[in-house]
Amino acid sequence: MSQQFDLVVIGGGPGGYEAAIRAAQLGFKVACIEKRIHKGKPSLGGTCLNVGCIPSKALLDSSHRYEDTVHHLADHGITTGEVNFDLPKLLARKDKIVDQLTGGIDQLLKGNGIEWLKGTGKLLAGKKVEFVSHEGETQILEPKYVILATGSVPVNIPVAPVDQDIIVDSTGALEFQEVPKRLGVIGAGVIGLELGSVWRRLGAEVVVFEAMDAFLPMADKALAKDYQKLLTKQGLDIRVGAKVAGTEVNGCEVTVKYTQGGEEKTQAFDKL
Template sequence: MSDKYDVIVIGSGPAGYVAAIRAAQLGLKTACVEKWENKEGKGVNGGTCLNVGCIPSKALLDSSHKYHEAHQDFKTHGINTKGVSIDVSAMLERKDKIVKQLTGGIASLFKANGVTSIFGTGKLLANRQVEVTDNKGKKQTYSAENVILASGSSPIDIPVAKVDNKTIVNSTGALEFDAVPKRLGVIGGGVIGLELGSVWGRLGADVVVLEAMDDFLAMMDQQVAKETYKILTKQGLDIRLSCRVTGTETKGKQVTVTYTDKDGKDQKEVFDKLIVSVGRRPYTEGLLAEDSGVNLDERGFVYVNDLCATDAPGVWAVGDVVRGPMLAHKGSEEGVMVVERIAGQKTVMNYDIIPNVIYTHPEVASVGRTEEQVKADGEPYKVGTFPFAASGRAMAANDTDGLVKIIAHAETDRVLGAHIVGPSAADLIQQVAIAMEFGSSAEDLGMMVFGHPTLSEAVHEAALAVHGHAIHIANKKKR
């Protein structure tokens, strides 16, 4: 078999495997290199997202939510559940089964599309040569017309809380607790910290989240962020802002965390487990030879232009290893864009309309700009909001926390952003994303017919509320 390819992809996470499949669909001879190994030491595709990220965390989030509902909420529906308990090992087993099914699914898709799967650690050499070292240390070099770097990201480590994979863990270890900790500490109140804190909090852990920032979810629309804070605090998460961790000390099976609180005072908390989730960094360790021609930016990301081309001809980079939000779907679409351009198409990507979701319950989702960003840009705007407490469908489901917020330009009425905290927010935000992609106005959304009774009617009403036309809430009087 020839070692020359049209496209070699390094990394088989959502950015890499999607790029490889699309390249093969376009008739390009394609190989995908992956270093990940499962617990049995066998090479598997899927990267962080499928193996220890998006998918397993959602499996645990859904399991824990069902347990919490049965334990706390079923009685509201007239359902009596005595003696409900959680079998953590069975929950983890289900999670592992889903991961195995999906990672195996990529192998099947590679086979169906004619992608050559190469397991080992890939390194880009000069002139689009890729050196692959297998798990026994054997090296082999392949060449390609185009190389796509999709090496992903890894959790950021902090010196004051070194991960030992026993008491102090990162996001990967937090998916493997064999029992519910009595007291759980979480350093970092971002997406990952809130999701993992929610999993174990629902199962009975006393969860304390220590966030260094002064604002909760600073990257989100602050009206929705404040509502989310209120909801999650009501659920029992102890979220402490402006708290800087200064040290940790492990004794036996417990860890003592020292931190400075918002008033500058030193505090201590003792936990059974501590999750460090302060963000992720691009993974470029051993990825590039010195003469590869690829450069990194000042933050350690692979430098690319708007079309994901690096400084080296024929070398591209996509996903978490390049600038932009570290989101699986962003990486996947970058992968598609790159291979379609390699194939001679003129595909571009709209970075302004990328949905972002936090999978707590209720979910938090956004697309487009926040009110703070629109205000900072100096654009005139109008806002429409609608609470799920006024939604008949949400009431029927006993799921009425949260709201929908739509921001539109005051003169053109074009939708600039949407922000939702509430049931099925992840799916509802996509409706607005589709509308925004086609340049929709708030009036357009308001004139569409939405099914009744549905949660999506909240999107409809929020759009109507932009102009004071909401039907199922009292509209704010115009000044």
């Protein structure tokens, strides 16, 4: 079976759905293919809305409010009693925000007459697209144009194989069901620092390993310098020039082997 579209967009993240909407506004008949299943149901929005920018910002917001209440309200002459947080509710708020925004994208596609094809798209020769639905049905689409907006996935680091239990990727670090006492983070990039900051504010002891000698090397140097001071003051132990050489999971903890300043070192964590 074949359907005729002017344009097929493979990927329903910020690059894909924006392109699909604009093309539809210009009069194209558009289909958007997205395969993601999030929390058991098909979801638009890509990494950013489901397991990236949006949920991490939601957790940053909640953890910031908690930290301000515990440590900084007194600076304003405001006193409180004992302050606690409910982690399941905190995570539920994050999920609600994700659902609202991804659902909004679904409505935007419908409102612009775009067909959301739920499944996997594969580019074939001659601008043909093979679409396989989640139910296993296959269609060959022959649009005039194809846009590839397939997004990103976490990089696999051979020295720290992810098991989504003790060693997790950024997606797993959004879903801890309790605050780890000791958290190791490989990489002082934006994602590692955001999630390290979230769990530090909620009580974890956080060590960040950065193999390069520079902190946030892709950012403006003055900004990176100020940001490093801010995070260090917050309590993150940031170790630049620290290259992870291996990991060993033993029961409920993981030992990280790393080199720094020519020395071989080890440190144990509850989560990495």
